[in-house]
Amino acid sequence: MRLKDKTAIIIGAGQSPGEGTGNGRATAIRFAQEGALVLCADRDLASAEETARLAGNGAVAIEADAMREASLAAAIAEAVRRWGRLDILHYNVGMSLAGGDAPPTEITEEAFDRVTAVNLRGFVMAVKHALPVMRQQQEGVILSISSAAAVESYPYVAYKTTKAAMIAFTEQVANQNAPHGIRCNTILPGLMDTPMAVDTRVRHTGRSRAEVAAERDAKVPLRRKMGTAWDVANAALFLASEEAGFITGVALPVDGGRLVQIG
Template sequence: MSAVGTGRLTGKVAIVTGSSSGMGEAIARRFAAEGAGVVVNSARSARAGERVAGELSDAVYVQADLADAGAADALVSAALDRWGRLDVVVNNAGISPRLPHPHLSELTDDLWELVLGVNLIGPWRLIRAAEPHLRAHGGGAVVNITSAAGIRATENNTAIPYHLSKSGLNHLTVLMANVLGPQVRVNALAPGGIETPMWPKDSAALRASVSARTILARPGLPDEVADVCLFLATATYVTGQVLAVDGGLTVKVLRDVTARTAV
């Protein structure tokens, strides 16, 4: 492959799922800036994905829905066909339907299967398909993008299957770290309150809500998630960890509960 520069990922190849916008796009751009060849992916936004790939120094775009059984093989094949190797997998693609928790009658089997298929089974399939190639050169890495909602249950309107899928992905991270080590490191990054293009155009209320619930009193940015993802992809003595990137959201919840019960 033709890598550019002498960055921390020069000579490496990464798959970043769900990378046509938001956090995934920021991660793909950061990895490319550090010298990696990048497989950019989205399920539907082909034009956006092709744009991102076209703006990177060395990248290819693959449209694939992680809920489909063949998506993992298609992504791995794209990396091998283009560069002949695979070093990093970032499982970022996800779906988060909005549904208040008490609306149990609306939690259909189809919704459960869709959310778990994209958020949990899809990452598992990609790790399985990538495993021999991540092992091949040593120093392979997997970074699973989970959620603060997978660390601690919240009262927001993200459907219950989303919370369960992300907590499951956190647990899968620890299990895979044990299974794939020492050749491959597996870690998770759990964002909370990150301002992405998915936010509503008039997001003042949402921004205020996130700010009130975090110690750092503001939403996070996709580039801040990309910083931590790069760290986990290159930190050679870190594995089996779930790192919250949430401005202190989960800790502030604990602190507020402690303050109320101590009175």
């Protein structure tokens, strides 16, 4: 019960179509298993409701659009209205190929703006509305999902640049809010077997899921096997808990040793 009596909002608690479990859903379930009251926010309300059902422990769902500041503000206000405080903000929204991402010579203005709005601007806006609550409490945890793509070779420009910017923003928030007892960290998943990572590529390339998965597995040093959403969820649980009470401003790789290969 590492999060007993804590309240959390997970932005992006639903998941993309495909096989298995996504990072947001797995994290909501792990937080609830460890005692947290979880508000599952997603633009797909039905998917968020399914996550809340699976999480249990009084988890509830709310519709929220990461591309609209007012929607994010309303979701955070609902968590505070419902439980009187906000202990954990976890921003789990992201896109690449699904948003039209492409190499630098092929990216369109519309695709770049769309991916940036979801990956980066939404994170900034969610933090904007969570910070006053946490500062008043003089404590709180802010988490996000960046990516190993931020620091390794990655062909698509909008995803890489926004995920790198998330690390810089994490460091800024951690530094400026440490006197308020607020910790801010981000997670860098590597090659993961999630619907967003694998099934989106299946739809985009027309290849089989087995083929896409095998290609990704072969690139992972640890056991030549991708990680799962539960690996990300367990990292988020650690960072949200008091076990990480002296950790802030960190970008934590969860990648099976892939970043070790590039130093």
